[in-house]
Amino acid sequence: MIEFSNVTKYYDKDVVLKDVTFSIEKGELAYITGPSGAGKTTLLKLIYCAEVPDKGQLVVAGSDVNKIKQKEIPYLRRKVGIVFQDFRLLFNKTVYENVALALRIHYMPSKEIKDDVTAVLKEVQLSHKANIYPQHLSGGEQQRVVIARAMVSKPTVLLADEPTGNLDADTSKTIINLFREINARGTTVLIATHNHDLFHGTGRRVFFLKDNQIEKETIG
Ligand SMILES: Nc1ncnc2c1ncn2[C@@H]1O[C@H](COP(=O)(O)OP(=O)(O)OP(=O)(O)O)[C@@H](O)[C@H]1O
Ligand SMILES: [Mg+2]
Numbered sequence: 001m002i003e004f005s006n007v008t009k010y011y012d013k014d015v016v017l018k019d020v021t022f023s024i025e026k027g028e029l030a031y032i033t034g035p036s037g038a039g040k041t042t043l044l045k046l047i048y049c050a051e052v053p054d055k056g057q058l059v060v061a062g063s064d065v066n067k068i069k070q071k072e073i074p075y076l077r078r079k080v081g082i083v084f085q086d087f088r089l090l091f092n093k094t095v096y097e098n099v100a101l102a103l104r105i106h107y108m109p110s111k112e113i114k115d116d117v118t119a120v121l122k123e124v125q126l127s128h129k130a131n132i133y134p135q136h137l138s139g140g141e142q143q144r145v146v147i148a149r150a151m152v153s154k155p156t157v158l159l160a161d162e163p164t165g166n167l168d169a170d171t172s173k174t175i176i177n178l179f180r181e182i183n184a185r186g187t188t189v190l191i192a193t194h195n196h197d198l199f200h201g202t203g204r205r206v207f208f209l210k211d212n213q214i215e216k217e218t219i220g
Contacts, residue, residue, distance in 0.1 A: 001026040001157060001188045002047055007056035009042055016042050018212040019056070024190055029183040031199040031220060032192040034209030040192035044159045048080055049073050061156050078106065081150030083160040089134040089145055096130040099149045106153065120152045124178060140171035147178060158182060160191045164198060172198065
């Protein structure tokens with residue numbers, strides 16, 4: 001589903017990823033970890049086409065990102081949902097509207113939008129907060145809205161960057177369980193985190209980024 005072959009990425013002259021080769025299978029839930037500055041976010045941005053590789057090949061959901069045309073990027077992005085820290089909720093819109101916006105940009109009829117948003121809010125157990133503004137939600141609830149927004153367009157791949165960064169241990173568990181459910185329904189999930197507790201004991205593959213490369217792969 002995601003295939004890196006000797007991918008190298010520079011920011012100006014600084015190499016961030018060098019000859020990175022690994023792949024994530026369809027239907028897998030896997031983790032990327034490594035120290036701060038190792039390149040975890042950069043790696044996810046490459047998958048999401050927010051950055052382009054300088055060398056090597058990267059295939060995401062059947063598309064070679066080096067060969068993809070500018071006009072095809074929105075199509076790829078529809079297949080890749082993101083839960084990124086810098087991709088925040090709009091505080092002047094309700095929970096419902098925050099999630100619906102992800103569909104409005106695709107010009108979907110409003111009846112379908114209503115059905116899909118209602119279903120996804122139910123999935124993250126926030127139906128009762130649909131008309132609330134995000135600033136009146138807890139951190140864990142806000143993160144569930146972010147996940148709902150990523151899921152509403154039914155992506156084949158879900159990327160999450162430190163999805164439990166600001167949350168306490170119990171709330172983190174709820175969020176991770178949500179990713180497990182999403183994965184169990186067939187979505188490929190890739191989670192970047194420096195928090196080893198998130199993958200310890202999960203039995204899932206964990207890729208360790210260090211010194212610009214995948215240093216090792218283990219089972220969490
Ligand atoms: N847009 C950018 N321009 C220049 N350098 C960047 C840019 N984004 C990241 N970097 C640099 O690339 C390196 C990798 O950054 P990245 O954000 O991918 O690391 P990370 O593993 O996600 O770190 P953290 O755990 O702190 O989130 C860092 O040295 C960072 O300073
Ligand atoms: Mg990061």
